Each structure stands twice: as C-alpha cells, then as structure tokens.
Amino acid sequence: MIDRRHFVFGSCTALAGTALDAGYTAALIPPLARPMPSDQQAAGLHLIRPLEGYSPQIGQLVAMANWIRPSVLRAARGLSQEELDHLHDSESNTIGALLMHLAATEVFYQVNTFEGRARNEAEERRWGAASRLGAEARKQIKGHGLDYYFSTLQEVREKTLAEFRRRDDDWFQEAEPFFQNQPTNNYCKWFHVVEHEANHRGQIAWLEKRLPGHEFAAATRP
Amino acid sequence: MIDRRHFVFGSCTALAGTALDAGYTAALIPPLARPMPSDQQAAGLHLIRPLEGYSPQIGQLVAMANWIRPSVLRAARGLSQEELDHLHDSESNTIGALLMHLAATEVFYQVNTFEGRARNEAEERRWGAASRLGAEARKQIKGHGLDYYFSTLQEVREKTLAEFRRRDDDWFQEAEPFFQNQPTNNYCKWFHVVEHEANHRGQIAWLEKRLPGHEFAAATRP
Numbered sequence: 001m002i003d004r005r006h007f008v009f010g011s012c013t014a015l016a017g018t019a020l021d022a023g024y025t026a027a028l029i030p031p032l033a034r035p036m037p038s039d040q041q042a043a044g045l046h047l048i049r050p051l052e053g054y055s056p057q058i059g060q061l062v063a064m065a066n067w068i069r070p071s072v073l074r075a076a077r078g079l080s081q082e083e084l085d086h087l088h089d090s091e092s093n094t095i096g097a098l099l100m101h102l103a104a105t106e107v108f109y110q111v112n113t114f115e116g117r118a119r120n121e122a123e124e125r126r127w128g129a130a131s132r133l134g135a136e137a138r139k140q141i142k143g144h145g146l147d148y149y150f151s152t153l154q155e156v157r158e159k160t161l162a163e164f165r166r167r168d169d170d171w172f173q174e175a176e177p178f179f180q181n182q183p184t185n186n187y188c189k190w191f192h193v194v195e196h197e198a199n200h201r202g203q204i205a206w207l208e209k210r211l212p213g214h215e216f217a218a219a220t221r222p
Numbered sequence: 223m224i225d226r227r228h229f230v231f232g233s234c235t236a237l238a239g240t241a242l243d244a245g246y247t248a249a250l251i252p253p254l255a256r257p258m259p260s261d262q263q264a265a266g267l268h269l270i271r272p273l274e275g276y277s278p279q280i281g282q283l284v285a286m287a288n289w290i291r292p293s294v295l296r297a298a299r300g301l302s303q304e305e306l307d308h309l310h311d312s313e314s315n316t317i318g319a320l321l322m323h324l325a326a327t328e329v330f331y332q333v334n335t336f337e338g339r340a341r342n343e344a345e346e347r348r349w350g351a352a353s354r355l356g357a358e359a360r361k362q363i364k365g366h367g368l369d370y371y372f373s374t375l376q377e378v379r380e381k382t383l384a385e386f387r388r389r390d391d392d393w394f395q396e397a398e399p400f401f402q403n404q405p406t407n408n409y410c411k412w413f414h415v416v417e418h419e420a421n422h423r424g425q426i427a428w429l430e431k432r433l434p435g436h437e438f439a440a441a442t443r444p
Binding site for chain 2: 044045046047048049057060064067068087088089090091092173175178179180182183184185187188191194195196198199200201202203205206209210216219220221222
C-alpha cells in the first residue's frame, strides 16, 4: 500500500501517480534553504488556522488564500508569452487572460468590501476586459510574459492583505444582499475570491497540458 | 453603472453579463416556496460563519462546502447519460468521471482523517478508477445518469457531515506530515477537498459548454 505520508501536495496526483488531471498537486514549497517570504510559509503552508496579525476568521481565510495562490502560480509556471497567449479554440480564454481575470476579480471585491463601491472609470479601463473575459479579453490581453501576470497578482494581493490587517471578524460577518440578492457576508465574498482561483486553475491546468509541445498536445477528438 | 446588488451568484457572469466562463455563478438557491433541506439554506447560503451543530472552525468549513456543492451540481445540470460520458478529446476526462472523482477524493480524506488509514480493498474497487481518472476511468465510468452521480456525492457528503458533528476544533487542528511531507492539519486536508471541487467545476463548466448542441459546440481551433 502506498505510504500516504509521501504524497505530493494534494490528492489528484498523490492517489495514483498516474492521475492525469490537476498538476497543482505537485510540490510548491520552495526548498528550505531559500528565505521564506511569509510567516505562514516558515511555519507551514499546510496548516489552516487563524494567522497572526489578522482577526481569527480573516486569518483562516488568509491561510486558505496563501495555500491556493502557489498552486495557481505553479499551473502557469515556465510558460512563454506565446503560450500565455495561446488560444485552445475560438471560444477559449488564454491562460494569460485567466490569470488577469483572477486579479480583476480580487480588485472588484476589494472596492466592494473595503470601500462599498463599484470600480471607477480608471479601474474599469485597467480591469474591465479581464473581468469579462471572452472576445474582449482575447483582443486586449496579450503580449505579456509571466512576470507581468505574477507581479500583477502579487500587487493586488498585497493590497488585500494590508486591508485585512486593519479589519476584524465583525466586519467579516457584515452582510448585504448580493449573491442572488440574498444576504451575503464579506467572508462569503472573500471565500468566493479564493475558490474562484481554484476554479480557473482547473481550466489553466487543462489548457496547459494541451499547449503545443506539452503533455497532451497530441490529444485528438476521439 | 450596473446595480451590483442584483448580481447573480458570483462574479464571473455578474460583472459583465457577457463573461463566457464559469456558469457556476448562475442562480442556485431553489425558490423560497420549496422546503429548504438544511438550516443553512433557510438562514442563508451566502453567509460563511460557524454553523450550529459543529465546532466553530469545522462549522466554517462546512459552510464553505455547502456553498460550493450546489455550484458543482449546477455545472452538470440537465446533462444526459451520453453527455456525461462524452469525451472532449482523447486525453480528456468525462464530466461523469470528474463528478465521481470528487466523491472518491472525499472518501479518501474520510478514511484518512476519521480513521487514520488508507482505503481498503473494497473501497479501492469502488473508488480507485475515479480517484486516478485517465484511461482507467474512461474505461470504467460510463453508462450512468445524473441521479447516479448526484446521489453518490450526497451519500458521501452525509457521511462527512455526520463525522464532523462528532468532532471538535482540536481535532481539526491535528497535524501530521502529509502534503509535501510537511505538517498538514485536518483543516487543510478538508479545505483541499472543498477547493478541489471548485478546481474540477471549472473544468466541468468548460467541457459542458463544448458538448454537442451546447453554447460553444462550434468552437474550432483558431
């Protein structure tokens, strides 16, 4: 029986070694010899718990966000600008556009929950196409390397964390009609931001495998 | 400016009305006239908070699981057995196999965290192919309608919730070397079960749109 303790990050590859789906389950933690950029990585990425510097519920959500984000970065690791701009089919989003979409979604919820407003004109110009994806994004989001997308995600995330540090669990529980016009608390909006990254990571992983020269590049209609 | 309060469940379609990705953001709550099967749905699906009947941290994770699960069911709504068995390309997983994979993954973490063991032989026979996906799953998982997958997911989830009700946050924080052989607590393993559903939901939504007769059926290589 396989020794489960040696499983790589996550179950999809760990359970079999032959699973052909999400590559996000492969190793993400940098070697211990490299400096750990955050308290949590030093202490343990795989410990979901209230984090120091945040109120208890916010801290648990931050731990989850910190867990998901490296898996997203990994799904796009090493891709060239051409690969980031590659269209799988005429209705697809590029991996680059999907990465920008994650940042745009986070910005949407920043202004909604931190400032109680919608995006302004300047923000719409920067984030609108990435939010809406589709034809508009296929036209506008191209020609960038991985650093551009990764640094954008990082910039947006740093703002989120700074704002979280200034708030508490009462704020996290504040609710207004939002999703389906039902009472929706800030915790739910921010959980959506986190699970939304996982949603698109699944698509990024699927698309990445089918890039020219990649694992499933030869996949054909059966 | 769009009135954000009328956004449907989630941001992907809400932000634009034209976004072409995850359909999971469409309405999921059944009409109020129908009986609500759980406390949370009666009180509010979109309120992430400690739920009654569970310890505080476990309750928050259950609220998240309760939020994600309808979105998964929605992604596969109304699909026929042929559609559930449809292969997009020769390396793809079917939507049916992906749904079974979610249940299999949850079972893996049930036996791991509730009983401290790996799956036994009978469990391997029932869940092995679904765990590993790929060629094995393409061969074995077919010929079932939506009810089969939905009732399987429901059966597995009921077991999870019953076991959660018997445990507390101390148990949720218990850790062992697991992901990447690093300290991994039960909260992290169960968060992974939840985010893993979102991961594959993104793939299910992408595949569903490209089923014969569906929205992007005509999508061609650009």
